[in-house]
Amino acid sequence: MLATAGGLAGWRVWRPPQPSSAAPVAAPSVAASSTPVPALATAAARSIAASVVQPQASGPAGAESKEFVEVCGFGRVKRADMDGKSEEPPPWAQVWERQAEEGRASLLRRLEAGSPGQRISAAVLRDDVQAAAALAATTTDAAAYRLALSACRNDAARRVAAARPPLPPASNPSGVFLTEPQAPGPLPTACAALTLERLELLNPGDAWPWQARMQDSQQRGDAAGVSQALYQFAQRARTAPPFRPLSIAMAEVAAAEPTPEEAMALMMVLGKDMAIMQSPHFEISRACRPETLGDANRRQLCEQAVRRLPEMTTELIEASLLYRLEERVGLVHSAKALQRDEGNRVLEAMAADSMRWLKEPNCGGLSRMGRQLALLARQGELAYARTVMKDRPASAPP
Numbered sequence: 001m002l003a004t005a006g007g008l009a010g011w012r013v014w015r016p017p018q019p020s021s022a023a024p025v026a027a028p029s030v031a032a033s034s035t036p037v038p039a040l041a042t043a044a045a046r047s048i049a050a051s052v053v054q055p056q057a058s059g060p061a062g063a064e065s066k067e068f069v070e071v072c073g074f075g076r077v078k079r080a081d082m083d084g085k086s087e088e089p090p091p092w093a094q095v096w097e098r099q100a101e102e103g104r105a106s107l108l109r110r111l112e113a114g115s116p117g118q119r120i121s122a123a124v125l126r127d128d129v130q131a132a133a134a135l136a137a138t139t140t141d142a143a144a145y146r147l148a149l150s151a152c153r154n155d156a157a158r159r160v161a162a163a164r165p166p167l168p169p170a171s172n173p174s175g176v177f178l179t180e181p182q183a184p185g186p187l188p189t190a191c192a193a194l195t196l197e198r199l200e201l202l203n204p205g206d207a208w209p210w211q212a213r214m215q216d217s218q219q220r221g222d223a224a225g226v227s228q229a230l231y232q233f234a235q236r237a238r239t240a241p242p243f244r245p246l247s248i249a250m251a252e253v254a255a256a257e258p259t260p261e262e263a264m265a266l267m268m269v270l271g272k273d274m275a276i277m278q279s280p281h282f283e284i285s286r287a288c289r290p291e292t293l294g295d296a297n298r299r300q301l302c303e304q305a306v307r308r309l310p311e312m313t314t315e316l317i318e319a320s321l322l323y324r325l326e327e328r329v330g331l332v333h334s335a336k337a338l339q340r341d342e343g344n345r346v347l348e349a350m351a352a353d354s355m356r357w358l359k360e361p362n363c364g365g366l367s368r369m370g371r372q373l374a375l376l377a378r379q380g381e382l383a384y385a386r387t388v389m390k391d392r393p394a395s396a397p398p
Contacts, residue, residue: 005365006250072363073099096318097266101262104268110253117144121249124148125272129155133190134138142203147245149199150276152191153212159184160163205237211280218286227286227301233280234304239312247377260363263370270373280312281321303329310334314380316343316350336382346385 074092074120075309089097111122116139123132129151136148163186196209210233217225242248246269254262288302306325313322313336323337338346356365 016185017256019281069360070362072096072361072366099261100264100268102264103259103263107250107262107265109252111249114253115141117141117147118252120144120148123247124151124276125250125269130186130188130190133194134189137190137193140202142199142206143241143245145194145202146206146208146241147198147276149194149196152188154276155184155188155191159187189242194218203238206241207233207236207280207308208241209280210236211283213281214287215278220281225383227298230284230287230298230305233284234308236302236308237277243277243279243315243318243380244270244377245277246273247373251374251377254370258367258370258374260366260370263366263373265374266377267372279315279318279321280308281309281318281325284309285321285325288325288328293329299329303331306331310336313337316381319343319382347366350381350385 003004065079067078069079071077071092074095077090108122111118111125116135120132120135120139121144121167123135124147129148131149132148136145139145144354176380196212199206200209210229214226214229214233215261217223217229247266250266250269254266258266258380284305288298288306293299293302306322306329309318309322309325313319319336319338320340320343323333323339323343326333326337356368361366372384374386379387
């Protein structure tokens with residue numbers, strides 16, 4: 001699971017109930033599909049129950065105001081009834097299920113009536129890889145083509161993962177268990193027409209095709225292929241694609257002041273982005289492991305590739321990886337690199353900011369959350385984090 005602030009917000013709201021704080025955490029698989037709407041209600045109830053301010057001793061009027069919380073789309077609910085202990089979603093959470101599905105359906109309809117890139121985004125969000133690839137086959141929009149090709153590659157990875165037998169618990173001593181890969185549906189035959197070579201013709205300076213080839217070479221154990229991909233990656237003139245293309249597409253068709261339903265839909269798409277688009281930082285970190293840097297040629301190639309990463313760094317996890325990679329190859333730290341303590345401090349501030357709406361889950365709070373998610377998608381976490389840290393009260397802890 002990517003430990004980004006935006007991802008943390010989505011994970012905390014929609015994650016399934018945990019038996020206890022000591023139980024193993026179920027982390028989403030890299031190839032997992034988007035979070036199903038019905039799973040959201042009980043988890044939302046538990047998250048809100050953990051976040052609402054408990055009543056404090058006060059006079060009768062104050063006691064009454066603390067006794068209830070306004071839940072968007074439902075009305076006033078006793079805080080005592082929001083303890084999240086029941087496995088069944090409470091009535092207000094069932095209303096949220098319906099609102100979330102309505103928001104998602106509305107935004108998907110708008111995407112399907114939009115540009116070719118928006119239509120491809122809608123197909124990916126519906127898990128219709130066949131339709132996304134068919135639409136991309138005739139497009140000259142490099143970003144849309146890349147998104148469809150990413151969806152095809154992700155579908156292929158899911159099929160490989162689903163074909164493997166599950167790992168026994170003894171092979172995972174950390175106690176962190178990945179979710180089982182979903183059984184794939186029909187093979188998206190249209191994916192065969194999409195190639196990295198075609199993407200390079202559409203956008204010759206794009207670094208992403210060589211990032212993809214680096215991943216493929218590492219999976220094959222092809223050291224020469226990895227070295228070639230590192231070299232070509234470092235020569236590209238343009239940066240990697242945005243980390244959240246699907247969130248950006250949804251934000252384009254949402255209202256400037258998102259409705260509560262749109263806000264819920266924007267939150268749901270976070271996990272889908274994490275599955276589809278993978279950061280170049282992860283591939284270069286794998287290609288440039290400490291044990292490989294004893295080879296002078298590989299070390300030089302890694303240094304050249306790492307020098308290109310600051311301009312491709314938009315997320316907190318990327319900034320932390322950048323810091324470690326620069327240290328690993330002996331480069332002076334760039335402005336976007338974050339060491340662990342600093343990254344954790346920023347992450348905590350962003351997590352606190354993104355979860356404020358849970359303390360009072362009214363419609364205004366949900367709309368504010370929607371604005372924050374749209375801004376986060378467009379700017380990336382690093383730019384968004386600067387805004388959050390700047391707006392923190394001077395008395396707030398670092």
